[in-house]
Amino acid sequence: MSAVWNRWIGRSRSNSSTSRKRKTQNRRLRPESLEARQLLAANIFHNEAMPEDVNEDGIVSAVDALTIINQINTQTAEGQSIDGGGLQARGRGRMTDVNNDGRDSALDALMVINRLNREQGRFDPPSQQPGSGQLPGDGRNQGDDRPGEDTPADETEVRSIDGTGNNLENTELGAANTALLRVADNDYADGISEPGGEDRPSAREISNTLSAADPEGTSSERDLSSFVFMWGQFLDHDIDLSLEPEDDADAESFDIEVPTGDPLFDPFVTGEVTIHLTRSEIAEGTGTSVENPAEQVNAITAWIDGSQVYGSSEDVANSLREFEGGRMLITEDGLVPTDENGSLLAGDIRAAENIGLTSMHALFLREHNRLADEIAADNPDLTDEEIYQQAREIVIAELQSITYNEFLPALLGEDALDSYSGYDSSVDPSIANEFSTAAFRFGHTTLNDTLGFYGNDGLDVQDAVSLAQAFFNSSMLEETGIDSILKAGASTLSQETDLEVVDSLRNFLFGAPGSGGLDLVSLNIQRGRDHGLADFNSVREAYGLETFDSFAEITSDVELQEKLETLYGDVNNIDLWVGLLAEDHAAGSSLGETATTIIADQFERLRDGDRFYYENTFSGSELREIENTTLADVIERNTNNESLQSNVFFFTPTIAGTVTSDQVVAQQATNQNRNNRRSGSPSDNETTNVAMEGMEMELLDSDGNVVATAVTDSDGRYEFDSFDRTGVYSIRMASSDVDVLGEETIEVLVSSGDVHLDTMDFKVSV
Incomplete structure (x- = not known):
């Protein structure tokens, strides 16, 4: 890429005097951004292909780190400044300046050591999957204990839109329209495909008993902002989607029984009301026997690859492009465009679900086009396709960096995920059913019942709307724009992650009861039974955690213990989604031990099994620019917002x-x-x-x-x-x-x- 690549990324917030210091993992170094002239000067002498290979012998070894240390010691002994001037003045190559910051320092030696550690990690056996003796979907076959060959992405290679070809040995891993992974054994009624939970109470009865929201609200105890659910939903729509069969002949109903006299859904006490649910599509060829149980399909790519922005098929991707200057289609006022039927033209079919989500789609459309314009201006000889792919690559890297450096540490705590040690082709990144159908639906409990519109001063610029009013109402953005919605997301606390869910989701989802209204809590529980998810304790065991012997071990809330026992009777028969959110939070996390483990496992596999993961494809100044770009940066350079906190996932005035x-x-x-x-x-x-x-x-x-x-x-x-x-x-x-x-x-x-x-x-x- 061009030496002025850092201009495409934009202004870093690292020098802002009003910004709160960003939390980072210890393994990451974030020096200040370099000016283009510094990059140009440094790159004249630098080995860009493998900067850690200081002595240019074709390999990175301890000798390279020692060379840097010796150079630092030499300059110090000679009384020279080690700001880069002394070495360059003598006309020698600047190979010891690994990070291209214009000086020789301990950071350069540390980068060599980190590269050595990553390379070593590629030849270590993968961690074993709890409860199964191997990682979920481990790519090793026929008892071969060696990881597959870890081939990095070629500099000229680009990600496929449909997710294929990432893993060179198994090209379908992570691709759209492949089966979800199952970590724990299924709990189908017949062991094949019939829904589970037949011996449990109605999902609506459980919802009424456990999930009615406190009228006063229960704000996040760890000061998580509303971006915990805004980013969570946007990210979720990048990595998983279970659809119902397109052919009505293949559709199978699995309706939810409503308790007689339910105040909202059965006010006339008929005892005949149900909440409709159609069972999810299953992968072709599955569900034929106990040895071959039904497995649901992930309709989009598993990778964090911006598929909610770019699509998961070539047809969708092409329908979103201008095919000029590498740009994406966007309205004159910077919103997601619509087709002739008034439907949003987006990479994911759920983009219109609420105006907060639609605002996130518009934000990253703007970011792509901003990058494309910068790239085109700096490189007039590039084709539309080349510009598009370069901008797409940077956007994907930003999505990944924000997820791993801001969102996950905010949600799970700083040390929930293992450190990255390089690409491992033996890792299966496929989305686990336990993750997509239960654990990552934690966000439903964090939404507030109203959505506000705030200006830069933090004050309302117009009246808030109920969450119910924000459903499928993307036309509202033509009046409000996205700036005030994104500012509000950073300026409000989310609800606590627990079993309580606001009325707009639990009683009025997409309409009033009897008029299209649904209960998202009931749907979550019923969908888990549809997918044959194992009970809470069985899933804990499958992930290598100790099982609970009593309801009191799950939660310290005595009232909740009693309600769980009344509903389920047996601690070994709890619906997974319920157990995950009933569990006391783990230390430093906003979720319980089980949900934290499931989510950490999934995102480790999405990272480690991705040949195009940003830390595996970017290096040097480009890598630092990516990691110095926060979600606040992306928002401020694409909107008129200019008063965001540096980490928008926390709200801590x-x-x-x-x-x-x-x-x-x-x-x-x-x-x-x-x-x-x-x-x-x-x-x-x-x-x-x-x-x-x-x-x-x-x-x-x-x-x-x-x-x-x-x-x-x-x-x-x-x-x-x-x-x-x-x-x-x-x-x-x-x-x-x-x-x-x-x-x-x-x-x-x-x-x-x-x-x-x-x-x-x-x-x-x-």
Whole structure:
């Protein structure tokens, strides 16, 4: 690629004085971005094909790291600056500057060592799959214990649209329209294809018992923003989709029984109401015997390859392109275009499900076209196809980097996934049924019941709409645009990941009950039974986790324990989706141990089994630019948003201050003055603020409601750190036993997720 590649990526936020420091895994190094002239100067001398091969002997070895260390020591001994000038001034090649930052440093040696570790990892046997003796879908056959040959992607090779050809030994791995992987043995009623769960309560009864939402809401305890579900859904639509049969003759109903007298779905107490569900399509040739049970189909590519943007077939991909300048079709106001029937032209058929999701589609259309325009301007000789593929490659790399460096650490914690050690062709990346049909549906519990529209100041630019109003209403974006929706996503807390689901999803999904309305909780449970998912404990065992002996081991919530026991009776008979969300959260994660394990396993396999994974195809400055690009960067360079926190997956504003008293100080000063007068040191007019401990402070929202309280500590300090959204807030003292000197109420604006106001001070007279 061109030496000015970093211009295509855009401005990094790493130098922003207002940005909160981004959390990264220890193995990643993120030096500051380089200017194009520095890249050009460095690349004159540098081995771009394999920069870690410092001595150019054709291999990367410990000798290369030692060469760098010796060079650093030599320059230091000679009293030279190691900023890159000394070595280049002597006219020698700059091979020791591995990372192309214009200087020789320990980072260069570390890059060689990391390359050695990755290369070594390719020849280590893969980790064994819990409960089965091998990785899910391990590519090794006939007892061969050696990993397959790990061939990296050629520089001129591009990803196929349909996912084929990524693995050179098994070209169908990860491709569209292939079977989902099953980790635990199936739980079909007949062991072949009949739905499971026949001895369990109705899915709607379980939903009514466990998932009615708290009217006050249950905000994320780990301060996850609404982007945890906005990105989660956008990402989910990149990697899995189970469809119903197209031919009605092949469609099989598996309706959900509604309890008699259900207040919303059976208000007339008929006892005959059901919620409709059609069973998922199964892979051709499966479901013929116990030895060959039914396996559902993933209709899109498994890879994180931007298929929700570009499609999973050539026909779809071509229908989305301008075929000029490498650009994608987009409306004049930067929205997802529509076809002659008014349907959205997007890479995934679900793009219109809600306006937040549609906004994400529009965002990455803009990002692709922005990149394409930059590439075309810098390389006028490139063809439309070449520009399109280069822009697509960068967009995919951004999607992967955001997922692995921001989203997954936010959701699961920093250390949930093993470190990347290079491409492994023996790894099967296929989507696990347990992942797509249960674990990755955690996001349904995190959605708020309203969707707001915020400006750069964090205030409403128009009235919020209910989530129900946002379903299949993409035309709303013609009025609102996407900027205010994306700002709102970064400026609000998500709901906690638990069994509670807001009414718009649990009772009014896509319409009112009896008028197309569905219950997403019921659908999740019933779909798991349709797919023959094993029970919660059996899945734990299949993933190498210890099984639970009691409901109390699953959750510390005594009320929830009792409800689970009433519904299921046996701890070994819990529907997987229910068990995953009932489980107490793992340390550092917003999910339980089982869901964390399933999701981490899936994303490790999607990464390690992907020959085109960005860390396997990009290096040097290009890799650093990718990893320095946050979701906030992508949003700000494609919208008018300019006040986002650096990591939009967290919403963590704080307001703090002190309460002091002059009156108490004056009394203390009088006693001191007596001593001073005895010693001949006059200080009658000197006073010092005295901290007021135990003072109760109140935080009020813009409507005057008290939303939080805090008590001052021994230093007179208080702090508020529980905010559901940006906006105008007020702080006041709750006590009436003291007189406030000055303003009794301080009004503040919380404009973004990393605003930290630390001088909201009060003085009182006792």
